[in-house]
Each structure stands twice: as C-alpha cells, then as structure tokens.
Amino acid sequence: MISKNQAKLLRSLHKKKYRREQGLFLVEGEKTVLELLASGWPLHQVFATPDFIQRFSADLDDLKVVPASAQELTQLGTLVSNQSALAVAIQPEPQPVSWQAGNWILALDRINDPGNLGTILRIADWYGIQQLVCSPGTAEVFNPKVITASKGSFLRVKVSYQPLDEFMQTLPEGTAVLGAYLEGENIHDLKLEKPGQGGIVVMGSEAQGIAPELEDKITQRVTLPGYGQAESLNVGVATALICDNLRRLEGG
Amino acid sequence: MISKNQAKLLRSLHKKKYRREQGLFLVEGEKTVLELLASGWPLHQVFATPDFIQRFSADLDDLKVVPASAQELTQLGTLVSNQSALAVAIQPEPQPVSWQAGNWILALDRINDPGNLGTILRIADWYGIQQLVCSPGTAEVFNPKVITASKGSFLRVKVSYQPLDEFMQTLPEGTAVLGAYLEGENIHDLKLEKPGQGGIVVMGSEAQGIAPELEDKITQRVTLPGYGQAESLNVGVATALICDNLRRLEGG
Numbered sequence: 269m270i271s272k273n274q275a276k277l278l279r280s281l282h283k284k285k286y287r288r289e290q291g292l293f294l295v296e297g298e299k300t301v302l303e304l305l306a307s308g309w310p311l312h313q314v315f316a317t318p319d320f321i322q323r324f325s326a327d328l329d330d331l332k333v334v335p336a337s338a339q340e341l342t343q344l345g346t347l348v349s350n351q352s353a354l355a356v357a358i359q360p361e362p363q364p365v366s367w368q369a370g371n372w373i374l375a376l377d378r379i380n381d382p383g384n385l386g387t388i389l390r391i392a393d394w395y396g397i398q399q400l401v402c403s404p405g406t407a408e409v410f411n412p413k414v415i416t417a418s419k420g421s422f423l424r425v426k427v428s429y430q431p432l433d434e435f436m437q438t439l440p441e442g443t444a445v446l447g448a449y450l451e452g453e454n455i456h457d458l459k460l461e462k463p464g465q466g467g468i469v470v471m472g473s474e475a476q477g478i479a480p481e482l483e484d485k486i487t488q489r490v491t492l493p494g495y496g497q498a499e500s501l502n503v504g505v506a507t508a509l510i511c512d513n514l515r516r517l518e519g520g
Numbered sequence: 521m522i523s524k525n526q527a528k529l530l531r532s533l534h535k536k537k538y539r540r541e542q543g544l545f546l547v548e549g550e551k552t553v554l555e556l557l558a559s560g561w562p563l564h565q566v567f568a569t570p571d572f573i574q575r576f577s578a579d580l581d582d583l584k585v586v587p588a589s590a591q592e593l594t595q596l597g598t599l600v601s602n603q604s605a606l607a608v609a610i611q612p613e614p615q616p617v618s619w620q621a622g623n624w625i626l627a628l629d630r631i632n633d634p635g636n637l638g639t640i641l642r643i644a645d646w647y648g649i650q651q652l653v654c655s656p657g658t659a660e661v662f663n664p665k666v667i668t669a670s671k672g673s674f675l676r677v678k679v680s681y682q683p684l685d686e687f688m689q690t691l692p693e694g695t696a697v698l699g700a701y702l703e704g705e706n707i708h709d710l711k712l713e714k715p716g717q718g719g720i721v722v723m724g725s726e727a728q729g730i731a732p733e734l735e736d737k738i739t740q741r742v743t744l745p746g747y748g749q750a751e752s753l754n755v756g757v758a759t760a761l762i763c764d765n766l767r768r769l770e771g772g
Contacts, residue, residue, distance in 0.1 A: 396747035421750050456768045495648035495767055498673050505760045512761050515747055516708045
C-alpha cells in the first residue's frame with residue numbers, strides 16, 4: 269500500500285517545480301527500474317508489485333521496497349501502460365561539464381522536446397559520448413518523458429545546463445566545434461582538422477537552428493546530405509547521423 | 521460551422537476501422553495541410569479557421585473550405601495544440617510495390633509504433649527512397665500519428681502492405697537484400713556486391729528483430745557499430761543510419 273504522503277510525493281514529481289524543490293525524479297518501467305537498481309544510483313524509494321518484488325528479489329538486495337498494486341503504480345506514474353515498478357531517484361548535484369582532448373561533447377541549443385532529449389541521450393550513450401551540455405531552453409533531463417525515452421542512458425551520460433557561449437569560453441584555443449547547419453560542408457566529405465582530438469558538436473532546435481550568437485564559436489559547419497524531398501530530419505536522427513560519421517572518420 | 525454529420529465523420533476517422541470503411545484519413549497541422557493542398561492529392565473536405573482561409577486563399581483555389589473555429593478543429597482533431605486547418609483526404613487504391621534496379625526499397629517487419637513509421641517515412645523521403653513495403657503488424661500509414669510524424673513525407677513515399685516473404689519472391693534473382701541485425705557486418709566496412717544497383721533494406725522491430733522466416737532471403741547482414749553502452753538504437757534512427765551509409769557508399 270502506498271501511503272497518502274507517498275502518493276502525494278509521486279504525483280508532485282510529475283512537475284518540474286517539485287522535482288527541483290525535492291531534488292528527486294521518477295524512473296518508470298520494469299526494465300529501466302532494474303537498470304537503475306543495478307547501477308548503484310542513489311535512491312529515495314522504490315515501489316513495486318508483489319510479483320516484481322518476488323521475481324527480482326536478488327536485484328532488490330536489502331532495499332525496503334514498498335509493495336503496491338499495478339493499478340496504483342499506473343495511476344501514480346506518467347506512462348500509460350501497466351506498471352510493475354516505479355522508483356524515486358535522487359538528482360545528482362549539478363556538475364560543470366569539462367572537455368578533455370580525445371572526447372566528444374554534444375552541445376544542445378534549445379532542444380525543448382523531452383522525447384528528443386531522451387533520444388539524444390540514448391544516441392550519445394551508443395556512440396560513447398559521456399557528456400551533454402544544454403542551453404537554457406533545452407528540456408529538463410529529469411522530466412519523466414526524457415528519462416523514459418533515454419532507455420536507461422540517463423544513468424551513464426552526464427547532462428549539465430549552461431549558456432552555451434559561456435561553455436565555449438572554457439574550451440582550449442583550437443578545440444574543434446562542429447555545428448549542424450543546412451548549408452555547411454557535406455559530412456560525407458568532411459575531414460577533421462585534428463583527427464582523434466575530439467571536440468564539440470552543436471545541435472540547434474529544428475525550428476530555430478543554432479543561435480546566431482554562437483556562430484563565431486563554430487569552427488566547422490557540417491550538413492547532412494539529402495537525396496529526396498523531405499525538408500529536414502528530426503534533431504535526434506540528425507544527431508545520430510553526425511555521431512556515426514564522426515566515429516567512421518576516426519576509424520573507431 | 522461544422523455540421524453534426526461532418527463532426528461525426530471527423531471523429532470516426534480517429535479509428536482505423538472507420539478510416540478503412542470510408543477510405544479516408546485526417547491530415548492535421550497548418551504546414552502539413554498546406555503541403556497537402558499544394559500536392560494535388562485527392563481531397564474529401566477541408567476545414568479551416570477564417571484566418572487560415574484568408575491568409576492562404578491562393579492555395580485554396582476554388583476548394584469549398586468549411587470555416588470552423590480553432591476550438592472546434594482542435595476538439596475534432598487528434599493533436600493537442602491549437603489547430604487552424606484539418607483536411608479529410610482520400611486513401612489511394614493499394615498499389616503493389618515494385619522494385620526496379622537502381623532503387624532502394626525499405627521493407628518494415630512489424631514496426632508497430634505509429635511514431636516510428638512516420639519518422640521512417642520522413643527518413644525515406646530524405647534519402648530519396650520512394651517505396652516502403654510493410655509486413656502485417658506494421659502500423660497503419662493512415663493513422664493520424666503516422667501522418668503527423670511524417671511531416672508531409674506521406675505525400676511522396678508510397679507504402680504498401682504485404683507479407684514480406686511474398687514480396688521477396690517477386691524480386692529478380694540476385695537482388696541485394698540487406699537486413700539490420702545486431703551481429704552482422706559493420707556497416708562502416710560494408711561493400712555492396714552490386715554498387716549502384718540498389719536493393720532492399722529490411723528493418724525489424726526493436727523488440728523482435730527480423731522474423732526468422734525471412735532470414736534466408738537476406739543476402740547481407742549489416743550492423744551499426746556502437747561505441748558506448750546503450751543496448752540498442754530506436755528503429756527510426758537505425759534506418760536513417762543505414763540509409764546514410766548506403767548513400768555514402770554509392771557516392772551519391
């Protein structure tokens with residue numbers, strides 16, 4: 269049974285304001301909750317059906333899990349489907365992002381759709397990119413839609429928020445800063461000035477592109493070649509295509 | 521004013537059963553409705569706000585557009601946001617898909633999520649792929665979520681439904697049939713046996729992969745290389761990555 273206070277907490281975490289106040293966030297879905305448990309991420313509380321508790325007792329260790337019905341969990345979560353587990357996890361302290369030679373960082377300029385941010389987390393994780401820096405106006409990483417769309421990748425990819433021009437000023441002179449533009453160099457023909465040195469990839473929102481004040485920080489403008497009539501690609505898809513081309517260029 | 525009968529029709533088109541019975545489907549959102557109007561696609565009826573009718577009178581030609589309030593349109597459509605136009609379009613007669621040397625066709629095996637199918641339509645259109653063949657169990661292309669996610673690409677990419685093993689039997693001997701697998705050849709190292717000849721790319725569902733009965737039709741198994749810890753990529757993202765690599769291989 270979920271107590272009234274617990275139910276109130278769970279409902280409050282649907283909203284950004286309360287997530288921030290409490291420093292907590294929701295993790296939903298059996299598979300993602302299991303990944304969370306295995307990761308050692310700091311937890312506030314776990315709620316699960318008796319069936320889940322029985323099946324995964326080994327993963328639950330000595331955690332005090334609150335038993336609840338699938339109906340209760342579904343009502344208190346944000347996903348539509350039948351839920352067997354719901355975790356309340358603790359938000360980490362914000363950490364400044366820091367670039368090191370050899371690594372890539374994704375810089376997201378006003379990617380405000382939570383589904384897109386979640387997809388980009390998953391893509392970053394696939395391509396071994398461990399840090400994202402997000403402009404104000406980018407979706408909040410602890411939004412349940414981001415967490416769910418990331419399919420557990422939020423556990424591995426660090427996300428920080430900072431005005432991107434400020435972040436760019438922290439980079440060593442000569443760092444490669446690639447920006448995705450509609451009219452840049454065809455990424456199939458791209459040569460990196462310093463292969464193996466990594467750098468930054470800046471993705472702008474589908475509606476607005478990269479903010480003009482960032483333009484003079486971009487060292488190479490890249491474009492994904494199109495062969496048909498679609499006007500644009502989804503920003504998550506575009507991010508994956510750029511990462512794939514970069515990894516191919518590096519011969520990794 | 522939308523009449524009672526018109527409202528009933530619009531509501532019925534939220535459901536696959538009625539879309540099929542009536543041979544009609546909904547197109548929503550200002551930009552997509554304008555693209556629809558410009559395309560010459562056969563229409564049953566267009567509903568729009570007086571403001572839309574005034575702003576786009578040139579695009580509306582001599583169409584008899586039913587004026588309606590944004591509130592009515594939003595209530596009768598499937599999108600959450602404020603709608604200014606809603607069209608009821610006519611489903612084309614099903615056409616068998618036919619492969620011609622030099623072209624690529626995407627074959628989708630049980631891609632049941634409408635958002636993914638819409639994204640794949642947009643990607644196919646971006647990469648100049650004009651035909652999709654879908655197994656039973658793939659989302660219905662006239663689902664409003666597919667239409668909206670396709671961003672107008674449903675106007676240009678033909679979609680047909682057929683058991684994929686039947687479709688494969690119609691292909692000339694020696695046609696390249698690439699299949700996306702977790703353990704195939706790294707697509708960065710892929711060489712096409714017949715470059716420039718095109719072929720088929722088979723994408724399976726994220727949960728189930730490609731059906732075992734199709735395996736012996738696949739001539740090359742390809743894999744997208746990962747560099748991090750994410751277990752998988754979204755099927756739309758994976759489709760885009762394969763298309764991009766093929767277009768790069770073809771030097772197009």
